[in-house]
Amino acid sequence: MRILVVGSGGREHALAQALAQSDSVSALFAAPGTPGTAQAATNVDLGATDIEGLVAFAQAEAIDLTLVGPEQPLVDGIVDRFAAAGLPIVGPTQDAARLEGSKAFANQFMARHDIPTASFRVFEAEAYAEASAYLDEVGAPVVVKADGLAAGKGAFVCDTLEAAHEALDQIVQDRAFGAAGDRVVIEEKMEGEEVSVLALTDGAHYVLLPPSQDHKPIGEGGTGPNTGGMGAFAPAPLVDGALLMEICRDIIEPTLQGMQEEGTPYRGVLYCGLMVTDDGPKVVEYNCRLGDPEAQAVLPLVDSDLAEIFRNVAEGDLQGRSVRTRPGAAACVVMASDGYPIEYDTGVEITGLEAAEALPHVSVLHAGTRRTDDARLVTDGGRVLGVVAQGGDLPEALDRAYEGVDRIHFAGNTYRRDIGEKGRAHLDAS
Numbered sequence: 001m002r003i004l005v006v007g008s009g010g011r012e013h014a015l016a017q018a019l020a021q022s023d024s025v026s027a028l029f030a031a032p033g034t035p036g037t038a039q040a041a042t043n044v045d046l047g048a049t050d051i052e053g054l055v056a057f058a059q060a061e062a063i064d065l066t067l068v069g070p071e072q073p074l075v076d077g078i079v080d081r082f083a084a085a086g087l088p089i090v091g092p093t094q095d096a097a098r099l100e101g102s103k104a105f106a107n108q109f110m111a112r113h114d115i116p117t118a119s120f121r122v123f124e125a126e127a128y129a130e131a132s133a134y135l136d137e138v139g140a141p142v143v144v145k146a147d148g149l150a151a152g153k154g155a156f157v158c159d160t161l162e163a164a165h166e167a168l169d170q171i172v173q174d175r176a177f178g179a180a181g182d183r184v185v186i187e188e189k190m191e192g193e194e195v196s197v198l199a200l201t202d203g204a205h206y207v208l209l210p211p212s213q214d215h216k217p218i219g220e221g222g223t224g225p226n227t228g229g230m231g232a233f234a235p236a237p238l239v240d241g242a243l244l245m246e247i248c249r250d251i252i253e254p255t256l257q258g259m260q261e262e263g264t265p266y267r268g269v270l271y272c273g274l275m276v277t278d279d280g281p282k283v284v285e286y287n288c289r290l291g292d293p294e295a296q297a298v299l300p301l302v303d304s305d306l307a308e309i310f311r312n313v314a315e316g317d318l319q320g321r322s323v324r325t326r327p328g329a330a331a332c333v334v335m336a337s338d339g340y341p342i343e344y345d346t347g348v349e350i351t352g353l354e355a356a357e358a359l360p361h362v363s364v365l366h367a368g369t370r371r372t373d374d375a376r377l378v379t380d381g382g383r384v385l386g387v388v389a390q391g392g393d394l395p396e397a398l399d400r401a402y403e404g405v406d407r408i409h410f411a412g413n414t415y416r417r418d419i420g421e422k423g424r425a426h427l428d429a430s
Contacts, residue, residue, distance in 0.1 A: 001307055002027040004058055005041065006048050006078070007069025008034050010334075010367035010386040011292035015067060016040040017363065018299045022307040031057065035377060036366030051078045058087050065090065065311055071149055074288050075101035079268075088314045091268040092288050096259060099266070099286040103185045104147045106286050113258035115251055116282040118143070118187040125172045125182050134186060135164050141189040146171045148180030152216070152228035153341055155285075157189060192277035193422060194284060195236050196294050197244070199252050199272070200309060203265035205318040206252060207309070210301050210325055211239040212294045213423060214273075218341060220418045227341045228383055231419035232297040233331040233394060237426035238276060247274065247281050255286075268313065296332040296365055296386045301325050329394040331401045332386045333419050334367070338412025340382035348379040348410045356404035361390040364404065379410060394423050 001024050005015050013036035019025050020040035031054060033043035046053045048070050058066055066082060066089040068074055077094035091097070098105040104122040109115075123131035135142065144167035146154035154177050156167035171181040195213055199206040212234035218224040239247075251272055259266040271287035271294075290298075299306070303324040312318045337344035346368075353364050365388055368381020387404040391397035398420040405415060 001025050001064040001311065002062060003029070003307060004054070004061075004063045004066045005030045005033075005037070005069060006054060006066060006073060008032050008048060009069065009292055010365040010383065011290055011295040012069040013037050013365040013367070014296045014299045014386075014388070015069060015290070017365070018302065018306050022305050024305055024307045029061065029063070034366040035369050035371050036364075048073050049076060051076060051081050054078070055081055055085050055087065058082070059085065064088060065307070065314060067310060069289060069292075071097070071100050071287065071289055075149060088311070090310050090314050092266050093264065095264040096266045097288045100288040101149060102147055103145050103285070104183050107185060107187075109258060109262075110283060113254050115254050115258070116280060117284075118190050118282065120185055120187040122147070123184050123186065125184065128168070128172050131168055131172070131184055131186065132165065135161065135168060138186070138188075140164055143187040143189050144168055144171065145185040145187065146177045146180040147183035147185055148177070150177040150180045153177075153226055154180055155226055157226070190275040190277055190282055190284070192275045193238055195239055195274050195276060196232075196291055197239070197247055197252070197272045197274060198290065198294065198298065199270045200313050200318070200323075201256060201267060201270055202313050202316040202318040203256065203260065203267040204316075205321075206256065206270070207318060207321055207323045208244070208248075209298050209323065210235040211244065212236055212291070212298050213238070214291060214294055215416055215419055218336075218414075218416075220416050225341055227336070229291070229293045229334065230336065230416045231331070231333045232291070232293045233329060233398065233420045233423050234294070234297040234301055235329065237394065237423050237430065243276070243281065247272070251281060251283060267316070292367075293332045293334055293386050296388050297330045300330045300388060300390050301328075328390055328392045329397045330388060330390045331394065331397040331420055332365075332388045333401045333405050333415055334383050335385045335387065335405060335408060335413050335415045336383050337368070337379055337381070338414055340414065344382055345412070346379050346381065348412065350377045350379060350384070350408065350410040352408040353377070355407040356387060359389075359400060359404055359407075362400055362404040363388050364408070384410070384413070394420060394427060398424070
């Protein structure tokens with residue numbers, strides 16, 4: 001197969017790395033890719049949202065299958081455009097991608113189909129005064145979300161009423177997230193532990209990838225503003241067989257059935273961000289693609305031919321398929337620029353990658369890097385690198401990942417030192 005991976009982050013590097021190991025892949029391209037994807041694929045100078053350019057490239061290069069990493073092109077309708085051109089692609093249609101593209105749509109969809117989630121209210125930006133009064137009525141803690149895409153930064157978990165009003169002002173009055181703040185969703189704060197469960201689906205059938213846990217806040221102990229994700233590990237010890245069956249029965253299957261009933265069958269990667277509460281698992285959010293950094297921790301554990309599984313998804317042929325997984329665990333620690341997720345510098349030189357990757361079972365995935373004209377590697381984003389390690393168990397994977405982190409240097413680098421601590425605690429308690 002000739003495969004095109006769309007995107008330019010750590011998730012796309014993880015995808016390219018996994019696909020490069022497939023015997024069924026004859027050529028691999030990444031658009032636009034990163035210095036990391038260039039190690040496994042041919043980078044193509046096309047942006048992830050240049051849908052017409054990507055269609056033309058896929059036609060010219062006889063691409064057999066396209067995989068879309070980021071959410072924006074999916075919400076923009078890349079799958080519809082590729083399908084119209086007769087080009088196989090993995091992902092939901094524009095209508096189905098509203099599960100991620102609009103938090104209001106997702107919450108209202110879940111309400112229509114009795115899928116467990118937080119209680120919520122949706123307000124148009126013009127109804128700012130009404131939304132503000134509702135905050136005063138429900139009090140804190142509360143969650144305030146921009147309706148549209150905000151790169152993982154548009155959700156505010158507010159423990160005080162003052163923080164909730166500040167979040168509302170930032171979304172609606174200050175327009176911090178642009179058109180994503182045309183509507184705002186106010187939800188109850190659910191108590192529990194978050195997990196991510198990813199299903200690959202052809203619209204009717206699905207297979208599961210190993211459950212994982214992400215770490216969204218910038219600071220240790222889950223403090224500070226939300227980010228795109230500061231690290232992840234898989235499999236999540238919290239999710240045993242009984243809980244996974246409950247998630248499938250109460251969340252994944254009703255979601256797929258509901259999308260079919262509404263005339264927008266969902267095909268691709270269904271990411272379920274869940275809160276495991278005392279009342280059972282509830283949906284925090286849907287994503288319509290592989291998570292980042294969850295993909296970095298999950299994909300190394302897949303022992304099946306990933307390219308063939310994705311082809312089955314695109315062709316509607318998942319019935320009877322399964323995903324084999326490797327034993328052990330994997331962990332990803334994200335190294336970010338100083339000041340992320342608010343303000344940060346780029347162009348800072350990075351060293352030590354070779355030393356980190358010389359460690360057994362450690363790889364370094366590029367999230368926000370670029371090469372200078374003189375071939376130096378420098379920072380080019382907020383989340384810069386993901387240091388990924390595999391081990392016989394979670395503690396070993398985490399120790400190896402942090403050993404890799406210690407060998408990498410760039411001025412002002414920041415990372416969480418508590419990735420996987422909840423996983424360790426569950427293992428200790430078992």
